[in-house]
Amino acid sequence: MAKALLQKGSTIKGSTTSAEKLSVLENAGIQPFLISLKAEETQGDAIGFLENSSVLIIDIPPKLRGVEKENFVAKIENLIPFIEQSSVESVLFISSTSVYGDDEPQVTEATPPHPDTESGRQLLATETLLQSNPSFKTTILRFGGLIGEDRHPIKFLAGRKDVENPEAPINMIHQDDCIGIIQKIIATHSWGETFNAVAPFHPSRQDYYIHIAIEAGLAPPTFNHEKPSVGKVIDATKVGEVLGYKFLREGL
Numbered sequence: 662m663a664k665a666l667l668q669k670g671s672t673i674k675g676s677t678t679s680a681e682k683l684s685v686l687e688n689a690g691i692q693p694f695l696i697s698l699k700a701e702e703t704q705g706d707a708i709g710f711l712e713n714s715s716v717l718i719i720d721i722p723p724k725l726r727g728v729e730k731e732n733f734v735a736k737i738e739n740l741i742p743f744i745e746q747s748s749v750e751s752v753l754f755i756s757s758t759s760v761y762g763d764d765e766p767q768v769t770e771a772t773p774p775h776p777d778t779e780s781g782r783q784l785l786a787t788e789t790l791l792q793s794n795p796s797f798k799t800t801i802l803r804f805g806g807l808i809g810e811d812r813h814p815i816k817f818l819a820g821r822k823d824v825e826n827p828e829a830p831i832n833m834i835h836q837d838d839c840i841g842i843i844q845k846i847i848a849t850h851s852w853g854e855t856f857n858a859v860a861p862f863h864p865s866r867q868d869y870y871i872h873i874a875i876e877a878g879l880a881p882p883t884f885n886h887e888k889p890s891v892g893k894v895i896d897a898t899k900v901g902e903v904l905g906y907k908f909l910r911e912g913l
Contacts, residue, residue, distance in 0.1 A: 662718075662840045663691050669844070674710055700735035703743065711747035716847060719791075720755040723780050733783040737790060745796040751852045752791055752799040753843065758832055758857060758895050760785040760803060769896045770855045788855075798852035802842065805859030805895055808913060809836035815873045820880035827867035827884035829892025832859040835910035845904040856904075857897040860911050866892075 663673045667690050675686045676696040686693035696705035698721065711717065719740075723733035744752065759781035760774040776782045791799040806814060818824060842858050845851070864872075867884045874881040900906045 662720075662843060664689060665840050665844060666847075667691070674714060676705070676710060698736040698740055700732040700739070703739045707740065707743040708747070711743055711749055714747065714749055716751045716753065717744060717749045717797075718753045718755070718843070722757075723783050734786045734790065737787050741790070741794060745794070749797055751850075752797050753846060754788060754791050754799055754801050756784045756788055756801050756803045757781065758803045758805050758859065760788070761893060761895070763891045763893055765893055767894045767896055768857075770857055770899055792853070792855075800846055800852050801855040802846070803855070803857050803895075804839060805832035805834045805857075807836065807839065808833050808910075812836075813873070815870055815877060815879060818870055818882045819874050819877075821882045823885040824866070824870075824882045825885055825888060826890045826892055827886055828865045828890035830863035830894045831866055831869050832863065832893070832895040833913050834859050835913060837909045841909060842900055842904065842906055845900075845906045849904055851904060854903065856900050857895050858900060859895045859897045860908055860913055861897065862911055862913055863894050865890075 663675055663686075667673055673691045674694060675691040676694045677683060677686060678695070678697045680695055683693040683695060694706055694710040696703070696707055696710055698704075719737070721733075721736075724731050757780070758768075759778055760776045761768045761772060762775040762777040762781065764775055764777075765772055774781075774785050776785050788799075788801045792801065808814075838860065839858065842856070846854075846856070871881040
C-alpha cells in the first residue's frame with residue numbers, strides 16, 4: 662500500500678514495532694518510525710510521526726488470540742491525543758466485516774453491527790471512538806478475508822477434515838483491491854464514510870475451497886454437514902456507487 666502511494670507522488674511515513682524493520686521501510690522510500698501502541702501508553706516519537714501529515718491510516722489488527730490478549734480500544738484511545746494535536750485532518754481506520762456477526766443473511770453498511778467475537782466488539786468500539794471525535798474525519802473500511810500473493814486460507818484448510826459451515830458464503834478481498842480502494846478513498850476525499858470491502862463473489866465455502874485446493878494441487882478439505890451452516894453475504898456495492906471503484910479481482 663505504501664509503495665503504491667509513493668508511486669502516486671505521496672510522501673509516506675510508516676511505523677513498526679520492530680527495530681529490525683526500520684531499514685526495510687527506509688529502503689522502500691518510507692520514512693521509518695519505531696512506535697508501539699500499548700493499553701497504558703504510546704511508546705516512540707508519535708509527535709514526529711504525525712507531524713506535517715494530513716492523512717493517517719490505522720491498520721493494526723487486535724491481538725486477541727493466545728495467552729497475551731490486549732485492550733485494543735485502550736491502545737487507540739492513547740493514540741488519539743497525538744492525532745488531535747497534529748496536522749492530521751483525516752483518518753482511515755481498517756476494520757473488519759466481523760463487526761456484523763452472523764445474525765443477518767445479507768448485510769450492507771446500513772445494517773446495525775452485532776459482533777459475536779471479542780475482536781469484532783473491540784473493532785466496533787474503536788470505529789465509534791474514532792468517528793465520534795470532532796478533531797478529524799474518520800472513514801471506516803471493513804475488509805473481508807484477505808487474499809494476497811503469499812496469503813490464502815487454503816494453505817491452512819488443505820487436507821483438513823470436518824470443516825464447519827460448508828454452505829456459508831465466502832466474503833474475500835484481494836490485496837490489489839484493498840490497495841485500490843484505499844487509494845480511491847484518499848483521491849476522492851471520501852471522509853466520514855463507512856465502506857464494506859469484499860469482492861462481489863460469494864460461492865459456498867465448500868465449493869470455493871475444494872476448487873482452489875484442486876487448482877493449487879493440494880489435498881481438498883472435507884466438510885461437516887451435520888450442523889446447519891451459518892454465514893452472511895457482505896454487500897460492498899457502496900464502494901462502486903460512492904467511490905466509482907471497480908474490483909480488479911472479482912473472481913479471486
